[in-house]
Amino acid sequence: MERFPDAENQEPLLSVTVEPSPAETTKFRVRNLTKSSDAGTPILHGVNMDIPKGKIVGIIGPSGSGKSTVLRALNRLWEPPSGTVFLDGRDIRDLDVLSLRRKVGMLFQLPALFEGTVADNIRFGPQLKGKKLSDEEVHRLLTLADLDASFYDKRGSDLSVGQAQRVALARTLANEPEVLLLDEPTSALDPISTQNVEDVIMKLKKKQGLTVVMVSHSIKQIQRIADVVCLLVDGDVVEVLEPDRLSEAKHPMALRFLTLSS
Numbered sequence: 001m002e003r004f005p006d007a008e009n010q011e012p013l014l015s016v017t018v019e020p021s022p023a024e025t026t027k028f029r030v031r032n033l034t035k036s037s038d039a040g041t042p043i044l045h046g047v048n049m050d051i052p053k054g055k056i057v058g059i060i061g062p063s064g065s066g067k068s069t070v071l072r073a074l075n076r077l078w079e080p081p082s083g084t085v086f087l088d089g090r091d092i093r094d095l096d097v098l099s100l101r102r103k104v105g106m107l108f109q110l111p112a113l114f115e116g117t118v119a120d121n122i123r124f125g126p127q128l129k130g131k132k133l134s135d136e137e138v139h140r141l142l143t144l145a146d147l148d149a150s151f152y153d154k155r156g157s158d159l160s161v162g163q164a165q166r167v168a169l170a171r172t173l174a175n176e177p178e179v180l181l182l183d184e185p186t187s188a189l190d191p192i193s194t195q196n197v198e199d200v201i202m203k204l205k206k207k208q209g210l211t212v213v214m215v216s217h218s219i220k221q222i223q224r225i226a227d228v229v230c231l232l233v234d235g236d237v238v239e240v241l242e243p244d245r246l247s248e249a250k251h252p253m254a255l256r257f258l259t260l261s262s
């Protein structure tokens with residue numbers, strides 16, 4: 001009589017590997033995020049947003065629409081209500097705020113460097129945790145931010161805005177963040193510095209799997225680097241689109257903004 005093969009040694013009839021693709025992992029989940037001004041005027045009307053891990057999410061929209069306000073909620077520069085912002089599935093209100101800000105670094109329109117040298121600036125974050133970065137580590141961070149070794153000893157006042165922005169980026173990267181929040185980081189920079197910063201951001205995504213949320217006033221910039229674009233109008237996310245399909249926006253204000261900006 002024919003023996004059935006041992007079940008454990010049997011080849012599966014159909015081999016299916018179920019691996020969650022990085023695109024399916026949500027880094028930040030924002031649910032019904034609201035904010036009003038002190039005078040009671042609504043600023044955010046219940047923003048919903050999923051920031052996929054390892055992707056660059058662009059946020060665009062008219063000025064005053066709440067882009068910076070949304071971004072600043074993600075690392076608690078203001079306190080979002082409980083149950084509205086989740087990092088890796090955890091309510092950020094339940095996290096230690098300093099470790100949250102290490103994990104979620106932020107760059108602003110204008111870099112503000114501290115007194116001292118570029119190296120001092122880069123060492124600052126780790127030092128707060130009692131860790132002294134070696135010269136090699138500082139140089140590695142300079143390289144990562146596309147700055148050569150000569151910057152090590154320079155002072156903030158000797159740098160152009162574009163160079164200072166890259167030092168600010170290196171200083172943020174020293175904390176080994178998982179997410180970067182960028183609030184119009186190139187709007188004060190010339191085209192070449194802008195391209196340098198964009199190149200660094202794309203490299204960080206590709207090589208380190210960094211998640212990036214970038215507010216930009218430039219639709220062209222967003223189309224160059226973002227994987228997905230959120231259109232914010234009047235405190236609401238009115239469209240989520242692929243960067244090359246912005247023309248498919250349907251919301252009238254979004255459409256108007258896109259037409260006028262392009």
Ligand SMILES: Nc1ncnc2c1ncn2[C@@H]1O[C@H](COP(=O)(O)OP(=O)(O)O)[C@@H](O)[C@H]1O
Pocket residue numbers: 037038043061062063064065066067068069070
């Ligand atoms: N702390 C605050 N108190 C009062 N109003 C604020 C505060 N923060 C932002 N606003 C207002 O909220 C709106 C959205 O601001 P903001 O997020 O800076 O917009 P954007 O970055 O899209 O230009 C603006 O009308 C701004 O004046």
Ligand SMILES: [Mg+2]
Pocket residue numbers: 067068069183
């Ligand atoms: Mg802003």
